[in-house]
Amino acid sequence: MSNLNSDIFYLIFKELKDDGNALFSCLLVNKICFNIIIPILWKNPWKYLKKEINDQTIFNMEKENKYKKLLDVIISHLSDESRNNIKNKKIFLTNLYQKPLIDYISFCKHLNFNAIFDMISSIFIFYTVPIIENEIINLFINENMRFTHLYIPSRFNYKIYLIPGFENCFSGLEFLKCDLDNNDQSILEELTRTSKSIKNLELTFFGAYIPGLSGITKLIETQKELSNVSYLTYYRVNESSRKSLEDSLIKRTNNTLQYLKINKEPSNIKFFSYFVDLISLEINDSYNDSWKHLVDATLPHLKFLKAKNIPSNNLAKLIENTSEELEEISINSLRCNDSNYGDLIQTIAQSCPNLKYFMLILRNRDIINLEKVLINCQYLSGLNIVIYKYDFDFDWKKLFIILTKSSPIGLYKFKFYIFHDKSLSRLNSDSFNLFFANWKGRQPMLLQTVPIYSCISFKKYFNLIETYKAKGIVKKYEYVKHENIYYEEFEWINQRI
Known part of the structure; x- marks a missing residue:
């Protein structure tokens, strides 16, 4: 070795x-x-703080334990001057904070103030928190650090741009995640001066009041390589604020945007026409908008589409205008009484011959339309089926017959999302036996079942599935609890952290 x-x-x-x-x-x-x-x-030490645990009490204990261990190491890097500042405020650090032999902080490229503040507030008494925060901020920002990723939480009012070394720290910034609620825009204005190479921008609006967006709009307009933008609003943000943000995206002279994620219909009806080079679009309606902008949108290079609660008729128009480039489509939520959903599935079957991964809500009456997708989309590799939560008499046997009869040769990855036991009323061992037996001779399947609620009784089929694993018909099976899901949507291999 x-x-x-x-x-x-x-x-x-x-x-x-x-x-x-x-x-x-x-x-x-x-x-x-x-x-x-x-x-x-x-x-990026912050990502290892994450862990999926079923028991909330155990989760909280493990979370606090991880916080303390990481925070101990960070505090151990503080200078004698910082330690004296803390000590003078009647905050006493234990011997655990002895200086390490290795400067671990120097390797950090992700500056995550969300994680830092969460750690400090969970360990220290509330009135000491600002003092500790200030010293740790000064520890990370200096002439020797150079960050590629920056995470700014809401109500962040530390004037970090006044700290010596600020410009050097963020001159190579590639990713910025910022909650715009009540944040000091002067920080973003200073980033406009120092950071010109941001590629990935994630913005959130959690409150209705935003004092102004001059900083973020200037930052967007000055980026030369911005390719990935997500902006999400969770309350009714005033239209002028949202419009100024959208206008800043449109004004960029060198429009390199390829990935876009939004959850409210744009205010400019021609918004999508400015982004014809989009490769990925994620639209999640939170406000019951009409999304009529999609009807005339032409996105010829679109490969990845994720839609939630979007009117099916307008979504179908968008798909028709993608020049058959779509490789992944995810539709995981429907509006009530959406009468055009069946037509949408037919549009996908007719317009997406290169489709590789497909997630859909499936009702009994749409099974026949799914068969058209299986027949026409011969490159299909993975299929995620969300059983419609109001179909209490779902016909599993009919679904399994169509899957075994019409699936293209490359399809072998399946996920079934189930809301409640009523959806399983017609699922039995005979149906499963039919499905697996008729799959013999095909590529062994990767199979996941995902109960939306933990009370669903699916475990009675575990032994049967194990039998077909032994026969080589099922390569891998997992029962993945929805609240602790650790897979990407179109991922069947565990992503561990």
């Missing part, structure tokens, strides 16, 4: 960057591994 080139180790461990358990287990193998893994772990 010692003869392996360190560059090879780096490539191996870089592939494991999202698997914290694997990286931690390799830390003590030897000095070479240690020196390679530490910078990978500390590039």
